[in-house]
Structure formats: structure tokens, C-alpha cells
Amino acid sequence: MSAISTRGRMHFMVFTESFTAEVMCRFLHRLVGYFGHKVHLVADGRSAYRSKEVRDWLAAHPDDVELHFLPPYSPKLNPDELVNADLKHSLPKQHRVRDQAELAAEARRFFRRRQR
Template sequence: MRARRTTCPTPSLTSPPVADTQQQPPPGTTPPGRIHFMVFTESFTAEVMCCFLERIAGHFDHKVHLVVDGHSAHRSRKVRDWLAAHPDDAELHFRTAREIDDRLKCLDR
């Protein structure tokens, strides 16, 4: 695991910054299925998304693939610039919110 310094401010958290939950993956995905998330109290902005990307990329020594919806923060110039500056760290895969909900519901079965 690589150690990385982050310049992101630590958000007000009600749980650990990045939680890792092992779940059975939905059909068509490669096991093991892992869900990572960050709890924050401020508005979800491009800056918050970049902080999340910075934090989660620091937990792995390989490229992280994230499934995201079409939220404006996910598609912002700031996030695109971060991804362009860190091509080996993270890649976003866009799906509709409904597709993501349907996939997550499969995890509960």
C-alpha cells in the first residue's frame, strides 16, 4: 500500500473517513465486491469529491475504479483535472442513479 500525503482538509465525520465493506458482488462483477465511502457533513462539491479520490487512491497500490452517478461534482472540471493528473490512480465509470440503486439492491439479496 502506498503512503500518500493529502492536502485535503479532514471533513467533520460521524464515522471513519473511508469505510470498507466486504459484500457479495452483484451478478456480472468480479469478486470480491468492495464498497468504499466517506461520510461528510458539508455540501457535496467537486472539492469534496477530489478529497475522496485522494484519500481512496492512497489506500491502494493499483488503479481504483469507481462507479458514480451523474452528479455535477462527479463531472466537474476540477474532478476531471484531478483524474487527468492522476491517470494511474483512479477512473470513474458513470451510471445512472437508478442503475446504481438496482446494483446495490442486489447486494442485499
């Protein structure tokens, strides 16, 4: 999962479990820690973003994060979709990852390179 700031700085979190509202709240908590001001996060319509757990987290942190939703099915408006596509094309072609841990390590390497 990643977020791109208006200044082009990328923040990311690699996780191996299923994407749930709990994972989203963990990402929001980490994201807030990077900034000293309110974060306006633009997201697509994924159900985890609209879950009660995420809404409760946002209600408890109104001065930290505000979520803004893109129109339904609008991947061209979401710059993070370009990052996802780049990740898929950047994974090693000759070497297939053997397990989830190796895939997570490759994803972290990719995101660190993109951050630089």
C-alpha cells in the same frame, strides 16, 4: 460517501459540508491511498463527478483512478444506493439526533459496523 470494492470491502468518508467537487477530490485522494493499483470507480451522473475540478484531478492522476459512469437514472445498478437505504433505516428510531455532529457520529458508527 462510500465505495464498495469488487471483494466487498467498503471505504467511506463522512463529511458535514455540502457535497462539492472539492469533497469528491478529497474522497478520490483518500480512496487511492487504500490501494496499490489503479482504482476503477463506478459513479452515477451527479454533476460534481463531472465537474472541471474532478476532471482536472483525474487528468493529474491517470494511473490512480478511472471514473466510469452509470446510465442516467439507474439506481438499481448502483450497489451504493443499497448502502444509503440501509443507513437511513439503521439510524436509531427512538433517539433523534440533535445536531449535525451527532448525525455524523451515527453515520460513522454505521459505516464502521458495515465495514466489519
